[in-house]
Amino acid sequence: MELYMSLAIGVLFTVGVYLILSKSLLRIILGTSFLTHGVHLLLLTMSRLKTGAAPLLGEKADAYVDPLPQALILTSIVISFGVTSFFFVLAYKAYQKLGTDDMEQLKGEDAHE
Amino acid sequence: MNNLLVLPLLIPLCTAVLLVFLARHVRLQRVISTLSGILNIGVAAILLAQVKREGIQTLYMSGWVPPYGIVFVADMLAALLVLTTAVIGLFILLFSFRSIGEERERHYYYPLLQFLLVGVSGSFLTGDIFNLFVCFEVMLISSYALIVLGGTKVQLRESIKYMLINILSSALFVAAVAYLYGVTGALNMADLAQRVEAAGQGGVLNVIAILFMIVFALKAGLFLFFWLPGSYGAPPTAIAAVFAALLTKVGLYALMRTFTLIFYHDHGVTHTWIGVMAGATMALGAFGALAYRDIPRILNYNVLIGVGFIAFGLAAATDDSLDGAVLYLLHDMVAKGLLFLLGGMIISAAGTKQLSEMGGLIKRHPSLGWMFFATALAIAGIPPFSGFAGKLMIIRGGFEDGQYTLAALSLASSFVALYSLLRLFMAAFWGEEKPEPAVEKEPKRASDPWRLLPAAGLFVLVVLMGVGAEWIYEFAREAGNTLAQPSIYIDAVLKEE
Numbered sequence: 001m002e003l004y005m006s007l008a009i010g011v012l013f014t015v016g017v018y019l020i021l022s023k024s025l026l027r028i029i030l031g032t033s034f035l036t037h038g039v040h041l042l043l044l045t046m047s048r049l050k051t052g053a054a055p056l057l058g059e060k061a062d063a064y065v066d067p068l069p070q071a072l073i074l075t076s077i078v079i080s081f082g083v084t085s086f087f088f089v090l091a092y093k094a095y096q097k098l099g100t101d102d103m104e105q106l107k108g109e110d111a112h113e
Numbered sequence: 114m115n116n117l118l119v120l121p122l123l124i125p126l127c128t129a130v131l132l133v134f135l136a137r138h139v140r141l142q143r144v145i146s147t148l149s150g151i152l153n154i155g156v157a158a159i160l161l162a163q164v165k166r167e168g169i170q171t172l173y174m175s176g177w178v179p180p181y182g183i184v185f186v187a188d189m190l191a192a193l194l195v196l197t198t199a200v201i202g203l204f205i206l207l208f209s210f211r212s213i214g215e216e217r218e219r220h221y222y223y224p225l226l227q228f229l230l231v232g233v234s235g236s237f238l239t240g241d242i243f244n245l246f247v248c249f250e251v252m253l254i255s256s257y258a259l260i261v262l263g264g265t266k267v268q269l270r271e272s273i274k275y276m277l278i279n280i281l282s283s284a285l286f287v288a289a290v291a292y293l294y295g296v297t298g299a300l301n302m303a304d305l306a307q308r309v310e311a312a313g314q315g316g317v318l319n320v321i322a323i324l325f326m327i328v329f330a331l332k333a334g335l336f337l338f339f340w341l342p343g344s345y346g347a348p349p350t351a352i353a354a355v356f357a358a359l360l361t362k363v364g365l366y367a368l369m370r371t372f373t374l375i376f377y378h379d380h381g382v383t384h385t386w387i388g389v390m391a392g393a394t395m396a397l398g399a400f401g402a403l404a405y406r407d408i409p410r411i412l413n414y415n416v417l418i419g420v421g422f423i424a425f426g427l428a429a430a431t432d433d434s435l436d437g438a439v440l441y442l443l444h445d446m447v448a449k450g451l452l453f454l455l456g457g458m459i460i461s462a463a464g465t466k467q468l469s470e471m472g473g474l475i476k477r478h479p480s481l482g483w484m485f486f487a488t489a490l491a492i493a494g495i496p497p498f499s500g501f502a503g504k505l506m507i508i509r510g511g512f513e514d515g516q517y518t519l520a521a522l523s524l525a526s527s528f529v530a531l532y533s534l535l536r537l538f539m540a541a542f543w544g545e546e547k548p549e550p551a552v553e554k555e556p557k558r559a560s561d562p563w564r565l566l567p568a569a570g571l572f573v574l575v576v577l578m579g580v581g582a583e584w585i586y587e588f589a590r591e592a593g594n595t596l597a598q599p600s601i602y603i604d605a606v607l608k609e610e
Contacts, residue, residue: 020281025273032280039287046295069294072243076287079250083283086257087276093261094269106270 005045012038025091025101029084036080040073117163118172118185120156121195121234124149125202129227142223143210149227150203157196164192165588169595169605171240179240179606180304186240186606189592190439194237194366197443200574201358201450202230207567208454209351212461217263217349225262229255229355236363240606242293243300245367246286249332253279256360260348271347278340282331289324296321303606306375306599314378322376322383326390329371333364334420336390341417342401346409350457353409357416358450362442365423369438372427373596374603380430388428392519394421395526402533407466408541411533412456415492418526419445425519426507434510436593440586441503444578448492448499451571452534455485458564459541468537473546480565482542484572489538491575493531499578502586 012034019031047069053061055070095101128149135141164170164187172185187195206226213222232252239245257279261272294300296317297308309318327337334341341361345353368387376383398417405411423445426438462478463471475482491498494505504527511520578585595601 020277028277032277032284035281035284036287039284039291042288043291043294046291048295068300069291072287072290072294075243075247079247079254080280080283083250083254083257083276083280086254087280090257090261090269090273090276093264094273097264097269098266106273 001049002045005041005049009038009041009045012041023103025094025103025106028103029087029091032087033080033084036076036084040076043069043073043076115163115170115172115187117156117160118170118187118238121153121160121199121238122231124153124156125227125230125234129224129231132224132227133221136219136221136224139215139218142218146206146223146227147203150199150206153199153230154196154203157192157199160187161192161196161588164189165591169602171606180299180301183244184240184301184303184606185238186303186602187238188595188602188605189588190366190369190595191237193439193443193588193592194362194446195234197446198230198233198237198359201446201571202226202355204567204571205351205354205358205450205454207570208354208564211561211563212457213349213351214263220262222259222262225255225258226355229259229359231255233359233363237366240302241300242302242305243290246283246290249286249363249367250283252360252363253283256356259352259355260344262352263349268347271344274340275344278331282328285324285331286328289321289328292317292321292324301606302370302374303603306603307607309375310378314376318376319379319382322372322379323386325371325376326368326383326386329364329368330390331364332361333368333424334361334394334417335364335368335387335424336394336397338394338397338417338420342410342413345413345416350454350460354450354453354457357412357453358446361416361420362446365420365427365442368424369427369442369596373430373435374599377430377599384428384430387424388516388519391421391424391428392522394418394424395522396421399526399529402529406468408456408460408468408537409466411537412452415452415530415533416449418530419449419492421526422504422507422523425511425516425523426503428519429507429510429514429516430597431510431513432593432597433506433513435596436586436590437503437506437508437510439503439589439592439596440582441500441507443585443589444491444499444503444575447571447574447578448488451488451568451575452492454568454571455481455488456537458568459485459537463541463547468540471541471547472544473542475542476546478542480569482538484565484568485542486535486538488572488575489531489534491579492534493527495531497576497579499575499582501579502582 016031016035019027047066052063052065053059055064055067132142170187174183232248235248257276261268299305299308331337345356398414401414402411423438423442426434460466491500494500508520
């Protein structure tokens with residue numbers, strides 16, 4: 001099972017990197033979302049996907065899944081959610097004010113101000 | 114157990130929350146954040162004294178014994194850095210009163226600054242790798258908001274890149290934590306250190322170590338600094354000064370912590386790489402400082418030279434070089450904060466960023482000029498000032514370790530740093546006097562004593578750190594000692610109560 005998950009995560013990373021390297025800002029933001037999805041699945045996978053009950057003591061099972069990565073993922077999800085929403089608004093503002101979403105035209109030198 | 118440890122986090126946090134409600138009352142915001150800054154320095158000083166007297170202090174959150182709960186650890190290095198952060202935070206806050214402008218102050222500038230301090234102090238104090246990630250994010254999200262606050266075109270353009278690169282490095286950080294957890298099953302740093310030692314560093318653990326190195330190098334601007342010169346030039350002076358003084362140093366601290374505590378068993382791989390990256394950073398930073406003719410770029414590349422220098426101290430990893438790295442880190446935080454404040458004042462005095470368009474400022478702004486001159490000497494490491502002792506120790510450590518190329522590079526880069534800053538000084542302050550810039554509405558705004566005073570305060574600190582190097586060295590040696598012997602840290606955290 002871990003093998004399939006690793007392959008899927010690999011695909012997510014690939015797609016994420018490919019999108020981040022593109023010119024349009026919106027694609028870049030989508031790329032970062034793919035990347036964070038991949039990372040969260042990686043956290044889940046790296047704690048071994050053994051079968052067990054959900055980590056609720058009421059289940060009274062013999063074995064539970066590892067509860068720690070789930071807490072880490074939950075933390076990381078809300079952080080990346082906050083960051084992504086900020087990034088979206090930033091991209092919107094930048095589009096309004098700079099009039100482009102093409103990274104080529106957002107190059108660093110101060111020539112075009 | 115020592116509840117004092119959480120206060121450097123709690124004071125700015127509570128202040129920030131309070132200030133959010135007072136967004137319209139600029140005066141009140143200033144008073145409250147000043148008071149909280151002073152309180153923060155007091156607490157940090159008490160903490161430092163305690164660490165000096167009683168050794169490493171720990172706090173187990175909610176009483177959960179490590180490795181099960183989150184633990185806060187104040188060893189000498191963390192305590193020193195927290196105190197330095199608090200001091201720089203206060204001085205830059207005082208500088209902002211007269212420079213940041215009412216519009217930004219009304220839009221949550223002070224709360225964001227406090228949240229930034231929460232993240233920085235938290236990163237220094239935490240003893241848990243995932244908690245370190247969370248503190249990093251607290252710091253970074255505040256910095257995203259600060260870098261774009263005001264919304265000028267340059268800021269919007271540069272903050273997109275700054276955010277993107279930090280989102281990437283944060284994703285890599287989580288991936289690295291995931292791999293490390295998969296291999297060791299631990300998150301607490303002291304526990305991790307023991308488990309890595311037991312498993313024997315090599316193979317997959319080396320790969321993870323390199324991944325952490327990439328993550329922290331991205332944050333610290335160590336070789337992977339391509340994002341830094343542009344982004345640090347975008348925000349207003351006070352914000353750029355906070356960034357230059359604190360943000361890259363947190364990355365450096367994380368590097369020092371992980372590569373002296375957890376991944377120190379295979380020097381041949383990890384520390385060689387850090388050395389190579391340090392050398393490249395110093396060289397490229399020096400090229401950048403030479404190449405540009407505008408103030409923000411010159412200062413930004415000088416930040417990189419400092420980062421490379423400290424990383425060199427870490428790479429050599431002898432007792433001397435680690436002591437030196439701690440000393441130089443403290444000096445660099447204060448001096449770079451000061452340098453950016455002075456640079457910002459020069460820009461507003463001349464009304465331009467370009468060296469070719471300014472000149473003769475020394476007649477109108479003598480104190481600013483001589484302070485900048487002395488700061489340039491301090492950064493280059495001329496003896497009476499603060500940079501000397503740290504550089505001396507780092508280079509001596511480098512020689513002991515046989516890293517002659519890197520030592521030569523670091524000396525050359527100091528020379529370039531001095532040259533680039535003195536060229537800035539000569540172009541801006543000497544020569545033909547240019548007419549007073551028209552954009553300056555209040556006359557002599559740059560000589561406004563309330564903007565000069567905070568800078569002067571930092572300057573006094575730079576001088577004292579140089580003159581009293583003997584006294585500071587006592588603290589730095591203890592910090593370096595804990596870095597050189599990780600067992601001291603591990604025993605302090607995992608001891609049975």
